[in-house]
Amino acid sequence: MPLTPEQQAEIDELRASPRPTLRAVSEGMEGHLYRAHPVLDHGLVRVIDYMGDDGAITQAARVSYGRGTKSVSNDEGLIRYLMRHWHSTPFEMCEVKFHVKLPVFVARQWIRHRTANVNEYSARYSILDREFYIPAPEHLAAQSTVNNQGRGQVLEGDEAARVLDILREDAMRSYDHYEAMLSQEGQQGLARELARMNLPANVYTQWYWKVDLHNLFHFLRLRADAHAQYEIRTYAETMCGIVKDWVPFAYAAFEDYRLGGMQLSARGVEALKRRLAGETVTQENSGMSKGEWREFEAAWG
Ligand SMILES: Cc1cc2nc3c(=O)[nH]c(=O)nc-3n(C[C@H](O)[C@H](O)[C@H](O)COP(=O)(O)OP(=O)(O)OC[C@H]3O[C@@H](n4cnc5c(N)ncnc54)[C@H](O)[C@@H]3O)c2cc1C
Numbered sequence: 001m002p003l004t005p006e007q008q009a010e011i012d013e014l015r016a017s018p019r020p021t022l023r024a025v026s027e028g029m030e031g032h033l034y035r036a037h038p039v040l041d042h043g044l045v046r047v048i049d050y051m052g053d054d055g056a057i058t059q060a061a062r063v064s065y066g067r068g069t070k071s072v073s074n075d076e077g078l079i080r081y082l083m084r085h086w087h088s089t090p091f092e093m094c095e096v097k098f099h100v101k102l103p104v105f106v107a108r109q110w111i112r113h114r115t116a117n118v119n120e121y122s123a124r125y126s127i128l129d130r131e132f133y134i135p136a137p138e139h140l141a142a143q144s145t146v147n148n149q150g151r152g153q154v155l156e157g158d159e160a161a162r163v164l165d166i167l168r169e170d171a172m173r174s175y176d177h178y179e180a181m182l183s184q185e186g187q188q189g190l191a192r193e194l195a196r197m198n199l200p201a202n203v204y205t206q207w208y209w210k211v212d213l214h215n216l217f218h219f220l221r222l223r224a225d226a227h228a229q230y231e232i233r234t235y236a237e238t239m240c241g242i243v244k245d246w247v248p249f250a251y252a253a254f255e256d257y258r259l260g261g262m263q264l265s266a267r268g269v270e271a272l273k274r275r276l277a278g279e280t281v282t283q284e285n286s287g288m289s290k291g292e293w294r295e296f297e298a299a300w301g
Helices: 005-016 054-071 075-084 089-093 104-110 157-182 192-198 213-223 230-246 248-259 266-276 290-300
Strands: 036-039 043-051 095-103 117-120 141-143 151-154 204-212
Touching: 005 036, 036 095, 036 230, 043 230, 054 075, 054 089, 054 248, 075 089, 075 248, 089 204, 089 213, 095 104, 095 213, 095 230, 104 204, 104 230, 157 192, 204 213, 213 230, 213 248, 230 248, 266 290
Parallel strands: none
Antiparallel strands: 036 043, 043 095, 095 204, 117 204, 141 151
């Protein structure tokens, strides 16, 4: 269950008592505030707080560039200009704080993004819930034969059932042992900080994650990408939907220049120019390595 009844009651109470404010408000984000978006089987993403909107980005840009920004008259155009030219600091004026519930192996990938502020549920202090991520059948795939860091064909039939049984059994057995170590009738039991060490990496943890919009876009570009593992990607995609409603101009520029756009090396630009001029360019005469050429061909045909 993504949310406990107590957490749901807290959300209902918070949403039932809105307060007036003089601060900038994003109507789109107000709709998300406190609401839990379910992710995976027991996970969630919800917005706890935010600061700023599209206007905060252009306001900061106009302070820093003054007259220079007059040439870009509207907010949308200015935001696109800033994104196009990698002027990142105006995007740092917006902040968001998420509550995320996620399996530990996803948290390990996520925590590599160092430019956020994090507070995690303490398994030294509290007892972890009996909640483990078990992939849905369509995400239970074999090791890819072409990509060492990826999945191949989806498992089916007996093979899928065998793997699911192992995952469930291991999770339940290790949780039973966790509980047994914590308390034994008439005995003191093992400290929570030690008993947790036999739990598998698909056990769920939770944290508050606060980040500015520039660094959030960096996270989303890497983790909403097809190269990212499905489990973290599904969190990133949920967050993309939230950011789109929060700062629609900034998100549209991000989608255009970062998610949908692509970078070219100087050699790539040269190869493209020569091709457009009618020349036959091959890997051998492009100056690119085989790997670079493969990626270039995949992108440009
Ligand atoms: C598809 C994929 C596969 C990956 N595979 C692996 C893997 O196999 N093994 C592995 O270990 N990691 C792996 N990673 C993690 C990856 O190497 C990065 O650690 C992670 O994506 C965080 O990126 P970041 O450092 O740019 O982000 P952040 O930590 O948020 O930093 C943002 C930017 O701030 C700057 N910055 C932050 N801290 C510092 C610092 N201390 N010094 C200098 N500049 C800093 C950098 O410019 C950085 O790009 C993978 C990531 C992805 C997306």
